[in-house]
Amino acid sequence: MIKEIEKHLTDLEKIKLKNLDDVESFRIKYISKKGIVPYMFSQLRDVPNKDKREVGLQINSVKQKVNEIISLHKEKFTSKKSNSSFEDLTKPAEFLKLGSRHPISIVKNKIIDIFLKIGFDISEGPEIEDDWHNFTALNLPEHHPARDMQDTFYLNKNPDWLLRTHTSSVQIRHMENNEPPIRTISPGRVYRNEDISARSHCFFHQVEGLYIDEGVSFVDLKQTLLHFTKELFGKSKIRLRPSYFPFTEPSAELDIYWGLESEADYRITKGTGWLEILGCGMVDPNVLKNCKIDSEKFSGFAFGLGIERIAMLLYQIEDIRTLYENDLRFLNQFNNSI
Numbered sequence: 396m397i398k399e400i401e402k403h404l405t406d407l408e409k410i411k412l413k414n415l416d417d418v419e420s421f422r423i424k425y426i427s428k429k430g431i432v433p434y435m436f437s438q439l440r441d442v443p444n445k446d447k448r449e450v451g452l453q454i455n456s457v458k459q460k461v462n463e464i465i466s467l468h469k470e471k472f473t474s475k476k477s478n479s480s481f482e483d484l485t486k487p488a489e490f491l492k493l494g495s496r497h498p499i500s501i502v503k504n505k506i507i508d509i510f511l512k513i514g515f516d517i518s519e520g521p522e523i524e525d526d527w528h529n530f531t532a533l534n535l536p537e538h539h540p541a542r543d544m545q546d547t548f549y550l551n552k553n554p555d556w557l558l559r560t561h562t563s564s565v566q567i568r569h570m571e572n573n574e575p576p577i578r579t580i581s582p583g584r585v586y587r588n589e590d591i592s593a594r595s596h597c598f599f600h601q602v603e604g605l606y607i608d609e610g611v612s613f614v615d616l617k618q619t620l621l622h623f624t625k626e627l628f629g630k631s632k633i634r635l636r637p638s639y640f641p642f643t644e645p646s647a648e649l650d651i652y653w654g655l656e657s658e659a660d661y662r663i664t665k666g667t668g669w670l671e672i673l674g675c676g677m678v679d680p681n682v683l684k685n686c687k688i689d690s691e692k693f694s695g696f697a698f699g700l701g702i703e704r705i706a707m708l709l710y711q712i713e714d715i716r717t718l719y720e721n722d723l724r725f726l727n728q729f730n731n732s733i
């Protein structure tokens with residue numbers, strides 16, 4: 396019996412366990428009800444009385460050793476810092492948890508893609524603008540309401556500086572520095588001094604478009620916008636409602652027919668089926684003149700839309716503020732979008 400126990404003890408010294416499954420089989424082999432250790436204890440009754448104590452102690456040391464081995468290996472294989480990956484270099488790497496693009500970027504990229512494919516380029520400009528590029532060059536008379544302190548954030552240091560209220564300012568910069576034909580879209584962040592609510596925020600994002608060439612007409616504007624709405628929303632019924640912008644003449648607002656198929660459709664279209672999507676118009680000749688473009692020879696159209704509004708429509712987002720909170724539970728929903 397003693398010899399048998401000694402053999403087990405030397406075996407235990409050499410034991411090699413590779414993973415948790417090995418640990419479990421080892422446990423079953425030695426200390427489960429029908430394992431080696433309980434079996435040895437049951438044999439104890441046949442051991443002569445004078446040796447009983449010694450043999451009992453030996454079996455106990457086997458049991459102790461087994462428990463030590465089990466807890467040691469369990470810790471090794473379950474702990475994060477396990478060096479098991481060094482032992483098995485063929486193991487696949489752990490998955491990296493990928494982040495997701497922000498819905499504003501997703502929608503912005505979708506819009507950019509549509510226009511890049513039909514020959515537009517991308518132009519960008521500063522968020523801190525001067526009065527000329529944000530207002531004056533765009534034919535905004537000095538006392539126009541859009542210049543009111545309530546809508547515009549002015550910089551204290553220099554009242555000529557402000558946070559741009561639209562990316563039309565980028566279009567002015569682009570016209571100043573380029574000759575027609577011009578086909579450009581200007582995506583970017585804009586700022587307005589508005590109360591924050593479910594529907595409005597003091598900054599948001601826009602994409603504005605501009606096309607200047609010889610003989611550009613309202614028909615080109617309508618066709619371009621029709622192409623855009625088909626591509627982005629898959630909707631092909633649009634209407635242009637007369638509107639007013641200081642920098643376009645005539646000006647219009649584009650509505651798309653969204654439909655009235657669900658309760659949500661009724662809610663977002665206020666029961667009409669129509670949704671207002673963007674502002675547009677033919678560039679006012681004064682704006683061309685301000686940028687030293689010959690308004691007799693060239694004409695053009697412009698349009699501007701808010702990305703947040705489109706994202707809210709496409710993803711049925713009820714409150715604009717969710718777009719700025721960076722709550723991972725919200726953002727993770729866009730994992731599969733590009």
Ligand code: PHE
Pocket residue numbers: 560561562563603640643674675676697698699700
């Ligand atoms: N700049 C306008 C706005 O911010 C949008 C617009 C752009 C309208 C171009 C007409 C033409 O609301």
